[in-house]
Amino acid sequence: MNPTDYDLIVIGSGPAGQKAAIAAAKLRKRVAVVDRRLMIGGTCVHTGTIPSKTLREATIHLSAFRDGNFYGREFPSREEISVRDLAFRVQAVVTRETSVIQAQFKRNGITVHEGSAEFIDSHTISIAGTDQEREICAEHILIACGTRPAHNPDIWIDGKRVIDTDQFLAITQVPRESIVVGAGVVGLEYASLLATLGSEVTLIDQRSTILDFVDREIVEALAYHLRRVRVTFRLGEKVTHVEVHEERERLFAELESGKKIQGDVLLYAAGRQANGDQLRSEAAGLQPDERGRLKVNSSFQTDIPHIYAAGDVIGFPALASTSMEQGRLASCHMFGAPCEHMPELFPYGIYTIPEISMVGPTEESLTQNKIPYEVGIARYSDLAKSMMLGDECGMLKLLFNRHDRKLLGVHAIGARATEIIHIGQAVLAHCGSVEYFRDAVFNYPTLAEAYKVAALDGLNKL
């Protein structure tokens, strides 16, 4: 082998790339990260998770004031809260997170190359797009180049009234009426954000049901809450044409069924396209699929064993959380550090308002697999903490085996669901039983108490 510049080149600095680079650096390897200028942290930091979740936190924080029932009066008024206030928060967090990542790279002696990466051969990468083109080579390469919004030939994205999720932050005021196309996780998150900000949202999807992998009771609760903030669902419907009336500042979406929906903004949030098609990976002997994705084995190796891939570019589950772990495990594997395989048990977090989280199988999948179970439910309206937080609509549901009382799954909707799900996850991972929750003491007042309430409910049914 030729002498190499690095032990590892990581293409992309999103969650997978970051954690891979840091894990390799901790093993005292020479590591370089390549990403486009101003994109350190990847889509996650700049247009995806971080901005949307920051907007969400700020919106939840501000919306308590909208509710006259919260402090007995409404202040500040809706007019006083501008998109500018929200954008300030987003910019502050994006800047801070970017500098945290840069500091981590620096502290761990990781070299950052700014520019677009393309393969020259299976060990060599060219970096273009800045002042001069360079080539660097390494023994191992990790592709963690992420995804971009997918587009649809029938819906022309003009970046002004018809936008994709990358352009969401360009909105300068809350649209009175919005159309969101795509009712997957991302579409639902933006729809609930817009609705909580006061926009009247129509949500359109070709599928006739939403969130098929989530417990039905939880999904129906979400649908109920979204309808209460005036979201209209148009499921099993397809947008065939979008017309923008610039002078009237309105747009119209025509559906295959003949319906015509109007709004001020249309957000296209139906799927993402992986960036595996933009690396000239053929030069390394790799062939991404038609959606730009790369195939890997359980150790995250592509068909070329010294080239790994991790994160959204390899497809499902495409969560920041799983991508981080994939990146870390890829680095451990390539350098022979002891490592586990990707855990089969991982939580899903869906940052709608209210938020959803789950770990383990749903009632539907247990029934399908003929695993008998019992259910214990806690309603947030019975918890002191949720009253204090002003969120009484949540619930937590435990599924457990009737015979040995082993915990099978946890499903939650409501404030902090994405945090407290990890309590159930820890018990599941240790093959614990629902009796653990009955017998444990939980801080009062907390939302975590829901576990105890749900366990008592479930065990009382036996």
Added chain:
Amino acid sequence: MNPTDYDLIVIGSGPAGQKAAIAAAKLRKRVAVVDRRLMIGGTCVHTGTIPSKTLREATIHLSAFRDGNFYGREFPSREEISVRDLAFRVQAVVTRETSVIQAQFKRNGITVHEGSAEFIDSHTISIAGTDQEREICAEHILIACGTRPAHNPDIWIDGKRVIDTDQFLAITQVPRESIVVGAGVVGLEYASLLATLGSEVTLIDQRSTILDFVDREIVEALAYHLRRVRVTFRLGEKVTHVEVHEERERLFAELESGKKIQGDVLLYAAGRQANGDQLRSEAAGLQPDERGRLKVNSSFQTDIPHIYAAGDVIGFPALASTSMEQGRLASCHMFGAPCEHMPELFPYGIYTIPEISMVGPTEESLTQNKIPYEVGIARYSDLAKSMMLGDECGMLKLLFNRHDRKLLGVHAIGARATEIIHIGQAVLAHCGSVEYFRDAVFNYPTLAEAYKVAALDGLNKL
């Protein structure tokens, strides 16, 4: 035995009484609860945990607006947020929680008697204080009568400028300068609440250190944050005299050391006196100690085996969370339902701002017991979620065995510490290792991620 009205009379409807009554009702027993009029839910709901924690949530919520860095401008101004707004929230939550408890009692067929309970004999209780005095008798009695603020002969509580914690809600405006006497959990919680509301607080305690049972690093972080909001600590100092200048609307506290401290309000928060002395328990053959507490065995039986006691009236740890479990276990024991003993492992939640939570031993106690350990730390400033929430000062610390990597303890300060501590508690209870956190996938962004960051930090040291 004589025919009885009930299988169980519960004296007090706070956390211990509630859970005992409900557990007995679930076992199909005839249950009565006795509490004073308008006090359903006990001190916890009316003057203790619920009001103070609701005030705290509202204060945290509002204080983000004070911070010009949060939204880039300050709105509404301090003047716009009144104690009236806070009091509205408190009243709403207290009313709601009271009705939740009443509904639970009703749903479970539990009879509520309003009035003050006194023993006639070991099976009979008289209820006074309402329209007419009644007597009821039962096979079992549970004493869960709680505590009241302790008073000090040197400090005259006038209920206006010199108040105890029961009177805190009578404050109609945020005092410019406050004196808090007692730097235990309760004193610290009120001191941090007042300071966050903008009051300049002097905190006085005879002891020279605070929170002896809490990890020193966490306590020092709390002290640092309290000083940043202008809390002055006067430890190892004793108040000898308090003088109120009514015309100048000021008061002066003289300390044994000769110092003189002035303020607008003095809050006396040094200890609580148990109400065991108010039940004429001698008539049942019971003798409370000089602080009004009752002695029980590990099944919560007093010296009279059919009379149980639970909650704050039996002393340490006197947390709402542990009291609930004590009440439930007492009922299970008296009616022969299968039950565990009180778990040795339980979390502490301290609702200062920032909040503190811990489970398992501290570094100090491990060192004292010669148990070698390693430490893994996560700082909230490295977590995306804490940036979104505007709380970057927190930290989470894992203590684990260097050899087998078993988790030993978890100590946290910062937003949602009281929630996420239960993740560590579940792993501890199942004898899990710190490697669990390294290998688990955590929702992103969450504060629970701190476990993974801390585990990687700790394991990198081995």
